[in-house]
Amino acid sequence: MLALKDIWAAELIIETNREVGFEMSNDNSIDQVRQAKRSWIEKALKRPVERQFSDWGHPVDALYTPDDLADSSYTRDIGFPGQYPFVRGVHPTMYLGRTWTMRQYSGYGTAEETNKRYRYLLEQGQTGLSVAFDLPTQIGYDSDDPLAEGEVGKVGVAVDSLKDMEVIFEGISLDKISTSMTINAPAGILLAMYIVVAEKQGIASEKLRGTIQNDILKEYTARGTYIFPPRPSLRLITDIFEYCSKAVPLWNTINVGGYHLREAGCSAVQEIAFSFSNAIAYIDAGLKAGLDIDSFAPRISWIFNTHNKIFEEVAKYRAARKVWAELMRDRYGAKDPKSWMLRFHTQTSGVSLTAQQPENNLIRVAYQALAAVLGGAQSLAACSFDEAHAIPTEKSVRLSLRTQQILAHEAGVTDTVDPLGGSYYVEVLTRKMEDEIKKLMAQIDDMGGAIAAIENGFIQKEIEARAYAIQKEIEGKKRIVVGVNEYKVAEKVDSPLFKFDPEISRKQIQKLADMKASRDGRKVQEALDALKRAAKGEENLMPRFVEAVREYATLGEICNVLREVFGEYHAVGTL
Amino acid sequence: MNRRIRVLAAKPGLDGHDRGVKVICHGLRDAGMEVIYTGLRQTPLQIVTAALQEDADIIALSILSGAHDYLLPKVADLLKERESEHIVLIAGGIIPEEDIPSLKQKGIREVFGPGTTIAEIVDYIKSSLS
Numbered sequence: 001m002l003a004l005k006d007i008w009a010a011e012l013i014i015e016t017n018r019e020v021g022f023e024m025s026n027d028n029s030i031d032q033v034r035q036a037k038r039s040w041i042e043k044a045l046k047r048p049v050e051r052q053f054s055d056w057g058h059p060v061d062a063l064y065t066p067d068d069l070a071d072s073s074y075t076r077d078i079g080f081p082g083q084y085p086f087v088r089g090v091h092p093t094m095y096l097g098r099t100w101t102m103r104q105y106s107g108y109g110t111a112e113e114t115n116k117r118y119r120y121l122l123e124q125g126q127t128g129l130s131v132a133f134d135l136p137t138q139i140g141y142d143s144d145d146p147l148a149e150g151e152v153g154k155v156g157v158a159v160d161s162l163k164d165m166e167v168i169f170e171g172i173s174l175d176k177i178s179t180s181m182t183i184n185a186p187a188g189i190l191l192a193m194y195i196v197v198a199e200k201q202g203i204a205s206e207k208l209r210g211t212i213q214n215d216i217l218k219e220y221t222a223r224g225t226y227i228f229p230p231r232p233s234l235r236l237i238t239d240i241f242e243y244c245s246k247a248v249p250l251w252n253t254i255n256v257g258g259y260h261l262r263e264a265g266c267s268a269v270q271e272i273a274f275s276f277s278n279a280i281a282y283i284d285a286g287l288k289a290g291l292d293i294d295s296f297a298p299r300i301s302w303i304f305n306t307h308n309k310i311f312e313e314v315a316k317y318r319a320a321r322k323v324w325a326e327l328m329r330d331r332y333g334a335k336d337p338k339s340w341m342l343r344f345h346t347q348t349s350g351v352s353l354t355a356q357q358p359e360n361n362l363i364r365v366a367y368q369a370l371a372a373v374l375g376g377a378q379s380l381a382a383c384s385f386d387e388a389h390a391i392p393t394e395k396s397v398r399l400s401l402r403t404q405q406i407l408a409h410e411a412g413v414t415d416t417v418d419p420l421g422g423s424y425y426v427e428v429l430t431r432k433m434e435d436e437i438k439k440l441m442a443q444i445d446d447m448g449g450a451i452a453a454i455e456n457g458f459i460q461k462e463i464e465a466r467a468y469a470i471q472k473e474i475e476g477k478k479r480i481v482v483g484v485n486e487y488k489v490a491e492k493v494d495s496p497l498f499k500f501d502p503e504i505s506r507k508q509i510q511k512l513a514d515m516k517a518s519r520d521g522r523k524v525q526e527a528l529d530a531l532k533r534a535a536k537g538e539e540n541l542m543p544r545f546v547e548a549v550r551e552y553a554t555l556g557e558i559c560n561v562l563r564e565v566f567g568e569y570h571a572v573g574t575l
Numbered sequence: 576m577n578r579r580i581r582v583l584a585a586k587p588g589l590d591g592h593d594r595g596v597k598v599i600c601h602g603l604r605d606a607g608m609e610v611i612y613t614g615l616r617q618t619p620l621q622i623v624t625a626a627l628q629e630d631a632d633i634i635a636l637s638i639l640s641g642a643h644d645y646l647l648p649k650v651a652d653l654l655k656e657r658e659s660e661h662i663v664l665i666a667g668g669i670i671p672e673e674d675i676p677s678l679k680q681k682g683i684r685e686v687f688g689p690g691t692t693i694a695e696i697v698d699y700i701k702s703s704l705s
Contacts, residue, residue: 135589135640139616147618150645151589224591224615264594351594355689388689390671391641467594468601475692484690497671500641575600575612 005442007330030070037065055312056267058432064424072427081417084329085322087430088418089376090341095414101379102404103180105347107132107157108391109504110511111167114157118172120394124401130180130381131168132156133190138225140186140559143508152505155391156182160512161554165193166200174198179210180255180345180379185227187214188240189558192545195248211252211301211345214240217278217450218257220569221459222264227559230451232566236541237282238289241296243542252301254282255345262305263351265467268316269433271305273440274459276324277450280441283332284449293332297339306372307349308364314420315429317344317375322430323437345379346372353388357483358493361385366403373413374420380404391498460574512554519552527551528561535565580700583631585613585622587650590640595667599635602693608700619649626654626662633700639668643678651682663703667691 045062052060061068072078079085082092091097104126107114118129133156136148142160143152152158159165169179174197183190191212195205216233219226226233237254244253258266258275266274279300286296304320306313324342328334348368353361362385369382382400384392392400408414420426444453453459473479480486527548534544548558584600586593593615600610611629613622626634634654636647647666654660666678667687675686685699 135591135642139589141589147589147616150642151640154641219591224593225589388669390669464597464601468598471598471602471693475694493672571614573612573614575597575610 002331003442004327004331004438004445007326008438008442030067033065033067037063037067054268054429054432055307055309056269056436058436064428066424068424068428072431077431078421078427084337084340085325086341087318087322088421090321090343090378092417094376094417095373095408096417099408099414100373100377100404101128101178101345102126102401102408103128103130103345103379103381104397104401105130105132105182105381106392106397107168108134108155108498109153109157109501110508111157111159111164114168115170115172117394118168121397121401122172122177124398125405126401128178128180128379129172131182133181133183134158135225137190137555138183138185140189140227140555140563142554142556143505143512145556150505152508154500158504158508159190159193159555160508161515161552162193162196162549163511163515163552165190165197169194169197169201173203174201175203175207177209181210181212184213184216184219184223184225185233185236186555186559187212188236188542189545189549189555191240191244191248191251192542192549195546196550205248207250208248209250211255212240213257213303214254215257215278215282217281217454218260218275220454220571221261221274222266222463223257223260226569228562228566229569230454232562233569234282234285235289238286238291239540239542241286241291241299242289243540244299245291245295247542251299253296253299254279255301255303256282257303259303259305259347261463262307262349265463265465265470267466268307268309268312269436269440270462270466272316272320272323272433273437273444274450275302275304276320276327276437277441277444277453280327280445281450287332293328293334294336294339297328297332297334298336298341302342302344304344304346305349306346306368306375306377308352308368310367310371310374311420311423311426311429312433313368313371314375315426315433317377318418318421318426318430319433319437321376323434323441343378345381346375346377347381348372348383350383350387353383353385354481354484355388355493357489357491358385358388360483361388362399362403365400366407369403369407370411370413373407374418376418386497389493389497391500393496393498395496455572457572457574460572464574515552516554523551524548524553524557527553528557531558532561532565535562580608580633580704581629581631582608582610582633582635582700583613583622583626583629584610584635584637585617585625586615587617587619587622587636587638587646588640588642589616590638590642591615592639592668593637595639596635596637599637599667599693599696603635603697603700606693606697608697619646619653622650623653623657623659627657627659631662632704634662634664635696636664636666637668638666638670641669643668643670644674647678647683648681655682663700665696665699665703667696 078087081089135151137159141148256279258271262271321342325340328340384396386396531544665685
């Protein structure tokens with residue numbers, strides 16, 4: 001396989017030979033623009049202006065003009081929406097055809113409460129569900145495990161067994177909605193539960209639409225809910241790819257995340273380069289397992305982070321679509337255009353929200369949501385303004401949904417495709433971003449790929465260093481955070497915060513005990529034994545998960561079998 | 576003081592958000608302190624054992640998962656049990672204002688919320704040990 005730097009070096013040679021003229025008319029040649037710009041700089045820019053820098057440290061000019069795009073070819077480098085290289089969007093009509101999916105991330109406490117919140121959000125016009133699981137669920141512990149103490153139902157809903165999933169989706173027809181589940185290490189097990197819930201509703205798995213996150217590599221570097229070491233984790237992922245390509249063909253089998261990397265400290269460039277490098281590792285594992293690229297690449301989806309700098313975020317998405325399309329076509333030889341398309345969900349940046357003057361977060365979220373839509377997102381979650389304090393209340397999450405609805409119906413940003421395309425600044429940023437992303441991806445490629453770059457601590461150290469640098473900039477007031485280091489007021493937060501029911505854990509443990517008393521223990525044991533044999537061998541584990549959850553084997557029981565066979569991951573120390 | 580201030584920084588429970596704690600580790604080191612970071616998923620017992628082994632002056636706990644009400648008092652109780660209350664226990668993360676008084680009553684000496692500067696934490700640590 002060609003190294004990335006070789007593919008992209010070849011392309012650089014082409015670039016230097018490309019035809020001149022980005023939308024220039026003859027009577028307005030590049031030379032004339034250059035000359036006029038020089039005299040404008042001399043005459044108009046008499047006082048020196050303070051140089052601004054992009055999010056990844058690149059100097060930004062005071063003004064961009066057609067000469068900045070002199071060597072760009074519209075048809076080759078930018079092209080049309082729905083066509084390679086998809087700079088202007090993955091669909092020909094974008095939001096004129098269908099607006100983005102509004103999918104607020106939620107789930108807390110018990111299955112019953114989560115079910116109630118979902119029905120509320122669907123009634124309010126939300127168009128997809130997004131399940132937040134609590135930490136014990138994400139790390140494969142049952143609610144009665146000593147390590148789960150104090151954590152049950154806190155950051156999401158607790159799921160111990162199929163029983164809980166049945167309650168979460170009660171009264172919601174699984175063939176009518178798409179469901180995104182933020183679950184990684186035990187993703188296959190939760191998907192198996194969803195399949196069985198559908199089966200009980202009389203819905204075939206072939207009809208199910210949704211997403212599992214299933215992106216373990218970013219858990220090692222940024223999010224922390226890993227269980228098993230990389231190698232068996234990648235096997236679980238390829239098992240899911242293979243199983244779903246036949247049994248759940250509409251399911252997005254992996255949702256590769258830049259979001260969490262960005263939250264942990266990455267720049268916009270690092271967000272894309274690191275998440276793409278992780279995706280390369282998954283693709284290579286899939287190919288090594290004998291899968292055809294076009295059998296699983298179209299089901300790869302993405303979650304990115306839309307941060308504060310509006311134009312950079314738009315450029316990031318435009319550049320990312322192009323880099324991905326090239327990678328899939330040129331490196332992997334994917335033939336299906338669906339394999340080339342970068343389809344993504346994005347959430348506005350949680351880390352940009354402040355605990356101080358929390359109402360200011362409404363404004364931040366609105367700008368970020370605007371950037372997401374101008375960037376061509378397929379699906380969006382807008383953070384809630386009270387998130388820096390607690391889980392959002394019903395009212396604050398409704399405001400987030402309304403923020404999206406105002407964008408979709410009132411702001412006019414959906415009237416044409418890629419409205420910022422052709423902006424000198426955005427086009428220049430898009431190209432710069434493309435170059436920087438490729439440079440960093442080639443660096444990781446040279447190290448031996450994402451797994452090597454995680455094992456040697458490179459990615460973690462890069463993220464850590466930038467997070468610390470930003471903190472120093474904030475403390476030195478080189479970076480203004482409104483309400484935090486400038487424009488401060490003495491205040492007490494007076495917005496009503498979400499109140500956590502202290503009884504949740506006790507109730508959940510009781511439910512788990514009742515469920516265990518009512519199931520057929522012998523069948524559970526048989527299913528777990530079969531799973532263990534399969535895990536030791538090479539057969540696909542997904543059918544084993546489906547059998548085990550159908551018998552109400554718990555998530556913890558299933559994960560413990562896998563822990564026994566696969567072992568557990570221990571983090572690489574970087575501090 | 577003859578020796579450098581020793582800080583044990585830890586992430587109690589299952590919470591994976593470690594941006595804040597890592598930033599603080601770098602900051603405290605740059606301020607001249609010795610910092611030992613335990614990494615993720617530490618039980619209260621592991622944290623207290625490590626603090627005693629490392630002869631820490633400060634235990635700094637970072638938690639954003641909402642499990643502070645359970646996990647932080649556990650650490651404080653274990654310190655009491657080991658008669659090691661001279662170790663100053665501080666915490667940071669997403670901890671609602673209204674939970675702070677009861678945490679302080681249970682032995683958490685100070686709680687730092689979002690927006691706290693490293694300088695403020697350094698000042699607090701120095702004054703709490705003098």
